[in-house]
Amino acid sequence: QVQLVESGGGLVQAGGSLRLSCAARGRTFSTQDMGWFRQAPGKEREFVVSITWTGRITYYADSVKGRFTISRDNAKNTVYLQMNSLKPEDTALYYCAARPPSGRRYNDPDEYDYWGQGTQVTVSS
Numbered sequence: 203q204v205q206l207v208e209s210g211g212g213l214v215q216a217g218g219s220l221r222l223s224c225a226a227r228g229r230t231f232s233t234q235d236m237g238w239f240r241q242a243p244g245k246e247r248e249f250v251v252s253i254t255w256t257g258r259i260t261y262y263a264d265s266v267k268g269r270f271t272i273s274r275d276n277a278k279n280t281v282y283l284q285m286n287s288l289k290p291e292d293t294a295l296y297y298c299a300a301r302p303p304s305g306r307r308y309n310d311p312d313e314y315d316y317w318g319q320g321t322q323v324t325v326s327s
Contacts, residue, residue, distance in 0.1 A: 211321030
């Protein structure tokens with residue numbers, strides 16, 4: 203069992219930066235693949251980025267490549283999402299998610315077992 207708590211969201215102007223954190227409780231965090239997803243009002247939840255349990259492999263949505271960076275610190279049971287050059291279209295509720303390593307699709311929210319409650323990111327133009 204893994205419990206996830208996101209933090210770091212807020213209101214920022216376009217071009218600004220935020221760093222989201224996802225703190226995990228549970229002994230198995232270091233063996234979980236982690237992902238960030240987001241959901242804007244009236245839209246489906248969409249994949250943002252994922253990182254394998256080793257931290258060696260990351261996948262990014264095309265819309266955030268070059269602007270967002272995921273990292274993890276297994277000693278602190280925390281995964282981070284550094285978001286730079288933010289755009290109004292990045293406005294959404296951001297969720298972190300976890301799952302045991304597998305061959306399942308990394309960008310499909312249905313393939314993740316554990317979810318946080320989300321943290322709101324609002325980017326003003």
